[in-house]
Amino acid sequence: MAGKARVHELAKELGVTSKEVLARLSEQGEFVKSASSTVEAPVARRLRESFGGVKAPEKPPQKAAAKKS
Template sequence: MAKVRVYELAKELGIESKVVMAKLQEMGEFVRSASSTVEPPVVRKLREDFPAELAAKGVKTSPAPAAPAAPA
């Protein structure tokens, strides 16, 4: 797995880059900007942690695709 940029990770999670940067800084990671890279183990931990936090706040990380309407 290659290094991931903060803005790419934010886009994947469906949140703003500054939120990801704040979380990374809480985790003790040094990030200067949204184009900073993040090591694979840190990305994995962030992906594990973030859906639980967002679900607790009632925020969906990715919208569920709408089911097609059945013909009448």
């Protein structure tokens, strides 16, 4: 994600609560007020790394389309 990212968007992406993200950012020395605050791209990258990367959402396997005769 280029540019700025909102805290609540990062939380959703990482599968955690906004409060957890705010706490982790505070531990890293970043000043953010709320879940609607934005953080710069390098800060977002460090945050993702601290949570162990991005959790990919599980997609259900797609069923093959039935052929009509």
